[in-house]
Amino acid sequence: MATTEVVKHDGVDVEDVPSAAFGRGLSGQNPRIFHILGLAIAAFLLLLLKGNHVGKVEDIFCVGFAVIVLAFTANDYFGRRSGRIR
Structure with a gap:
């Protein structure tokens, strides 16, 4: 029988990203952090x-x-700004 509890869905399927069930992985990271780190490394x-x-x-x-x-x-x-990369 199906449950009546509300299940939260954050847009990341656990079958695609197994570590999403534990709150880990790169699925929910902010791209701005990576851009700042790229500039800092350069x-x-x-x-x-x-x-x-x-x-x-x-x-x-x-x-x-x-x-x-x-x-x-x-x-x-620029790929994210133009919509080429999500």
Whole structure:
């Protein structure tokens, strides 16, 4: 027999995301946090350019990884604004 209790539905199916039953997982995270963290990580990588190293290999890798992080962050930000990403 079916129960008459009200069941709360938060939009995330437990079959799709098993950890949603325990309140964990990335289903309910705020995208703004990830955007801020992406900018902070890129800024930290660019701050590593100032240092006491002699070679330029470290600089190339730091700038390259900062550009990659900024590209992923910008893609997510503008994708969400245009409706391409939910």
